[in-house]
Amino acid sequence: MPMEAVKKLKKSVKIRLQKEANKKLREENKGKISAVKSSLRNIPTSPRKMRLVADMIRGQRVSLALNILRFDGHAASKHIEKLLLTSIADWQTANEEVNIEEANLFVSEIYVDGARMLKRLRPAPQGRAHRIRKRSNHVTIVIDNYKQNSEETNN
DSSP states (O other), X not given: OOTXXXXXXXXXXXXXXXXXXXXXXXXXXXXXXXXXXXXEEEESSOHHHHHHHHHHHTTOXXXXXXXXXXXXXXXXXXXXXHHHHHHHHHHHHHOTTSOGGGSOEEEEEEEEEEOOOEEEEEEOGGGOEEEEEEOOEXXXXXXXXXXXXXXXXXX
Protein backbone atom coordinates (compact mmCIF):
# COMPACT_ATOMS: atom_id res chain seq x y z
CA MET A 1 0.00 0.00 0.00
CA PRO A 2 1.49 3.39 -0.95
CA MET A 3 2.23 5.86 1.80
CA GLU A 4 -0.14 8.47 0.34
CA ALA A 5 -3.12 6.09 0.64
CA VAL A 6 -2.67 5.69 4.40
CA LYS A 7 -4.29 8.67 6.03
CA LYS A 8 -2.98 9.60 9.44
CA LEU A 9 -5.60 10.29 12.06
CA LYS A 10 -5.26 12.63 14.98
CA LYS A 11 -4.90 11.04 18.36
CA SER A 12 -8.23 12.49 19.50
CA VAL A 13 -10.00 10.96 16.48
CA LYS A 14 -8.42 7.55 17.18
CA ILE A 15 -9.57 7.71 20.80
CA ARG A 16 -13.11 8.66 19.76
CA LEU A 17 -13.27 5.80 17.24
CA GLN A 18 -11.96 3.36 19.85
CA LYS A 19 -14.60 4.50 22.36
CA GLU A 20 -17.35 4.08 19.76
CA ALA A 21 -16.10 0.57 18.94
CA ASN A 22 -16.01 -0.35 22.64
CA LYS A 23 -19.55 0.99 23.12
CA LYS A 24 -20.79 -1.05 20.15
CA LEU A 25 -19.11 -4.17 21.53
CA ARG A 26 -20.68 -3.64 24.97
CA GLU A 27 -24.14 -3.31 23.38
CA GLU A 28 -23.64 -6.56 21.45
CA ASN A 29 -22.53 -8.42 24.59
CA LYS A 30 -25.14 -6.90 26.89
CA GLY A 31 -26.93 -10.15 27.78
CA LYS A 32 -23.75 -12.23 28.01
CA ILE A 33 -21.71 -12.78 31.15
CA SER A 34 -18.51 -10.79 30.97
CA ALA A 35 -15.24 -10.63 32.85
CA VAL A 36 -14.75 -7.84 35.37
CA LYS A 37 -11.48 -6.05 36.07
CA SER A 38 -10.80 -4.25 39.37
CA SER A 39 -7.68 -2.62 40.69
CA LEU A 40 -6.33 -1.33 43.96
CA ARG A 41 -3.64 1.31 43.76
CA ASN A 42 -0.81 2.60 45.97
CA ILE A 43 -0.85 -0.15 48.58
CA PRO A 44 2.04 0.46 50.99
CA THR A 45 3.61 -3.03 50.79
CA SER A 46 6.42 -4.20 48.61
CA PRO A 47 5.37 -5.80 45.31
CA ARG A 48 7.40 -8.90 46.13
CA LYS A 49 5.40 -9.63 49.29
CA MET A 50 2.12 -8.96 47.48
CA ARG A 51 3.04 -11.31 44.60
CA LEU A 52 3.47 -14.18 47.07
CA VAL A 53 -0.19 -13.87 48.03
CA ALA A 54 -1.38 -13.16 44.47
CA ASP A 55 0.26 -16.35 43.21
CA MET A 56 -1.71 -18.41 45.74
CA ILE A 57 -5.11 -17.43 44.31
CA ARG A 58 -4.35 -17.17 40.59
CA GLY A 59 -6.66 -19.54 38.68
CA GLN A 60 -8.67 -20.52 41.78
CA ARG A 61 -12.45 -20.42 42.13
CA VAL A 62 -13.64 -17.25 43.86
CA SER A 63 -15.03 -19.07 46.93
CA LEU A 64 -11.77 -20.98 47.42
CA ALA A 65 -9.72 -17.82 46.88
CA LEU A 66 -11.71 -15.97 49.55
CA ASN A 67 -11.10 -18.83 52.01
CA ILE A 68 -7.38 -18.85 51.23
CA LEU A 69 -7.13 -15.10 51.77
CA ARG A 70 -9.25 -15.06 54.92
CA PHE A 71 -7.10 -17.64 56.73
CA ASP A 72 -3.70 -16.58 55.39
CA GLY A 73 -1.34 -14.86 57.82
CA HIS A 74 0.19 -12.33 55.42
CA ALA A 75 -0.79 -8.68 55.82
CA ALA A 76 -1.16 -8.44 52.03
CA SER A 77 -4.00 -10.99 52.14
CA LYS A 78 -6.37 -8.45 53.66
CA HIS A 79 -5.82 -6.01 50.79
CA ILE A 80 -6.35 -8.65 48.11
CA GLU A 81 -9.43 -10.01 49.90
CA LYS A 82 -10.92 -6.53 49.89
CA LEU A 83 -10.16 -6.19 46.18
CA LEU A 84 -11.65 -9.60 45.38
CA LEU A 85 -14.88 -8.74 47.22
CA THR A 86 -15.05 -5.48 45.26
CA SER A 87 -14.62 -7.25 41.94
CA ILE A 88 -17.35 -9.77 42.90
CA ALA A 89 -19.70 -6.86 43.65
CA ASP A 90 -18.78 -5.25 40.31
CA TRP A 91 -19.51 -8.54 38.54
CA GLN A 92 -22.92 -8.72 40.22
CA THR A 93 -23.86 -5.21 39.11
CA ALA A 94 -22.75 -5.94 35.55
CA ASN A 95 -24.65 -9.27 35.45
CA GLU A 96 -27.80 -8.70 37.52
CA GLU A 97 -29.81 -11.42 35.76
CA VAL A 98 -27.31 -14.19 36.64
CA ASN A 99 -27.23 -15.92 40.03
CA ILE A 100 -23.72 -15.69 41.50
CA GLU A 101 -23.82 -19.22 42.96
CA GLU A 102 -24.45 -20.69 39.51
CA ALA A 103 -21.88 -18.48 37.78
CA ASN A 104 -18.73 -20.53 38.57
CA LEU A 105 -16.52 -17.47 38.93
CA PHE A 106 -12.75 -17.82 39.09
CA VAL A 107 -9.73 -15.54 39.26
CA SER A 108 -8.62 -15.52 35.64
CA GLU A 109 -5.86 -12.91 36.06
CA ILE A 110 -4.16 -11.22 38.96
CA TYR A 111 -1.00 -9.20 38.68
CA VAL A 112 1.01 -6.87 40.88
CA ASP A 113 2.88 -3.85 39.53
CA GLY A 114 5.29 -1.61 41.35
CA ALA A 115 4.04 1.85 42.28
CA ARG A 116 5.88 4.91 43.45
CA MET A 117 8.72 4.58 45.87
CA LEU A 118 9.28 6.86 48.85
CA LYS A 119 12.98 7.51 49.27
CA ARG A 120 14.32 8.20 52.74
CA LEU A 121 17.80 8.54 54.23
CA ARG A 122 19.13 6.58 57.21
CA PRO A 123 22.31 7.60 59.02
CA ALA A 124 25.25 5.31 58.34
CA PRO A 125 28.71 5.04 59.92
CA GLN A 126 31.39 7.68 59.36
CA GLY A 127 28.93 10.48 58.52
CA ARG A 128 27.46 8.77 55.47
CA ALA A 129 23.82 8.12 54.64
CA HIS A 130 22.11 5.05 53.18
CA ARG A 131 19.00 5.31 51.06
CA ILE A 132 15.87 3.50 52.27
CA ARG A 133 13.31 2.70 49.57
CA LYS A 134 9.76 2.35 50.89
CA ARG A 135 7.96 0.49 48.13
CA SER A 136 4.29 0.37 47.21
CA ASN A 137 2.30 -1.47 44.56
CA HIS A 138 -0.80 -1.66 42.35
CA VAL A 139 -2.87 -4.86 42.21
CA THR A 140 -5.22 -5.70 39.32
CA ILE A 141 -7.60 -8.65 39.37
CA VAL A 142 -9.87 -10.06 36.66
CA ILE A 143 -12.66 -12.51 37.49
CA ASP A 144 -14.44 -14.48 34.81
CA ASN A 145 -16.95 -17.31 34.35
CA TYR A 146 -15.77 -20.88 33.65
CA LYS A 147 -18.51 -21.50 31.07
CA GLN A 148 -17.78 -18.39 29.04
CA ASN A 149 -14.06 -19.09 29.06
CA SER A 150 -14.53 -22.67 27.83
CA GLU A 151 -16.97 -21.60 25.07
CA GLU A 152 -14.43 -19.12 23.70
CA THR A 153 -11.70 -21.75 23.52
CA ASN A 154 -13.99 -24.21 21.69
CA ASN A 155 -15.01 -21.69 19.00
